Amino acid sequence: MARFFGKLIEHLVSKLSCDSIAVSAATKNNLESIGVESENIHIIPNGIDIERIEQTVPSSDGCDILFAGRLIKEKNVDMLLEAVNHLRQTVPDIKCHIIGDGPEKERLIGLACERGLLDNVKFSGFMGYDEIIACMKSSKVLVLPSTREGFGMVVIEAFACGVPVITVKNQRNAASMLVSEGTGFVVGTDAGELSDAIRTIITDGVLRKKMSSAALDASRAYDWDMMVSELTHFYMELIQDYHPIG
Structure with a gap:
């Protein structure tokens, strides 16, 4: 409804x-x-405050995988949990940090418990912006398995932190258009495929460093000042073209 x-x-x-x-x-x-x-x-894309992100100190509590967003069905966090379950077979001490609240939270905690993942997965609930950025900076990869994103702010925020991103291919997921082979991976909605992509990034330090550098470069195209300038120019053109009736 x-x-x-x-x-x-x-x-x-x-x-x-x-x-x-x-x-x-x-x-x-x-x-x-x-x-x-x-x-x-x-x-006109959304912009981010790159200077604020650069000044944020990384969290001392690092993790391999980070998810940040509302815990709703379309985010497919259950697929991420299944991927962590796959990964645990070869990376027993893998750490996944899930930040956010929403109607799916209790079900997801239940699924993590059912799969025996409570030593591998941390649920933090709501956190402030600077706290999220600090956690992002201390993670190896951001995973956004969402099938519906109008833009994907969290992706460019991760890029500005130098963190590669894995998202899923779906026509309603605009975030998939932000991620290239150089900055992360776009995978299908399959836990096995997702786990393979995560494993590649977290275990290959050389690749991760290259992706981190590419992500930082990509984030500069979304600097807040540039977006404000573009938006101001757009509004000025509208004002100049405006012809009142009467």
């Missing part, structure tokens, strides 16, 4: 303006699907 009303509001609001801003190509496609003309949609 909530999704139905969300779609209805999207459709109604899209009719109220001549121009729309989409944060990704996937979001643009979504707007087109509800009737917004392609030429009236402008893609």
Whole structure:
């Protein structure tokens, strides 16, 4: 029901303006699907405060794998837990840190308990932004197994921390468009495939260092100052083209 009303509001609001801003190509496609003309949609990605991220001190409590986000069905955190279960066979002391709250939390804790993963998986619940960034900086890989992301802020935040990212291939997951072979992996929605990708990154220090450098480079395209400048330019053009009626 909530999704139905969300779609209805999207459709109604899209009719109220001549121009729309989409944060990704996937979001643009979504707007087109509800009737917004392609030429009236402008893609301006979200930005991050790179300076703030650079100044954040890494957490002393490091981990191999980090997930940060709402614990909802679309995030597929259960697939991550199954991947950790696979990995434990060859990497017994693997550590996975799950940050976030949501309706799936109790079920996921139950699944971790059922699989005997409580020594390998830590659930932290809600954390402040700087705390999340500190944890991100002390992890080896960020995993985002979500099948639905309008942009994927956590991906570029991980990039700014020099952390490679693994996400999944899905047409509704815009985050998959942010990740390239140089900055991480895009895998199918299969726990075995996910575990193989995680193993590759956490056990190959040379590859991880290369990906870390590429991730840092990629993050600079999303600097907050650049996005604000682009957005300001967009609004100035709208003002110049505005012709009041009457």
